[in-house]
Amino acid sequence: MAKFLFIYRDPAEPASPPSPEQMQAFLAMWGDWFQKYGTAILDGGDGLHPTGKLLKTDGTVSDGPYVESKEIIGGFSVVQCDNYDLAVGIARDCPIAKIGGTIEIREFAGFN
Secondary structure, X not given: OEXXXXXXXXXXXXOOOOOHHHHHHHHHHHHHHHHHHHHHEEEEEEEOOOOEEEEOOOOOEEEEOOOOHHHOEEEEXXXXXXXXXXXXXXXXXXXXXXXXXXXXXXXXXXXO
């Protein structure tokens, strides 16, 4: 079986933060997704803060990365299944896809 990394890019920031009810509904969608795909989801991953550090080739470290909001990686998951078609099917059901975000699906090379 192959392993796939799902890289989540959230939709544009909403004008206002979600209400507690909206957050609960969104978290319930994640719970349903995890339940539906069970052992195929090896690591549910986590969300990522929009800030970070950038290590440059010369060894210097700076704040960043600074990217356009549409390019911000919001989180990730690791999924195991037989092929890309099945990975795409699992991604289609992911809550990020249902709220207008995008999911980059990448197969691990299997070096380790």
